[in-house]
Amino acid sequence: QVQLVESGGGLVQAGGSLRLSCAASGRTFSVYAMGWFRQAPGKEREFVAAISWTFGSTYYTDSVKGRFTISRDSAKNTVYLQMNSLKPEDTAGYYCAAANVYPTNWYDQATYDYWGQGTQVTVSS
Secondary structure, three states, X not given: OEEEEEEOXXXXXXXXXXXXXXEEEEOHHHOOEEEEEEEOOOOXXXXXXXXXXXXXXXXXXXXXXXXXXXXXXXXXXXXXXXXXXXXXXXXXXXXXXXXXXXOOOOOOXXXXXXXXXXXXXXXXX
């Protein structure tokens, strides 16, 4: 089992920045990839970004490219999501996820085996 705990959410004005953290514990040696998803009220959960734990390769949904950066600190078993130039449409619950097999589809939430409890991001206009 892998446990994931997110932090760093909050309320920010449009154009501002936030950095989300996701700390992994437990059988972290089995993690091949970690990702961030988000879910706004009344909408389906959607992919935001992902990173290969071994190689560091990154993947983003089009709407956040150039604004969000995913990174990892292997020594701390932590993945980060730096979010800049935030927009009201970025408002959502943000969820960290981990996969214990190397993904064939980085964007599909079914790829991921473990999930955190989520952290709320609210961007005011």
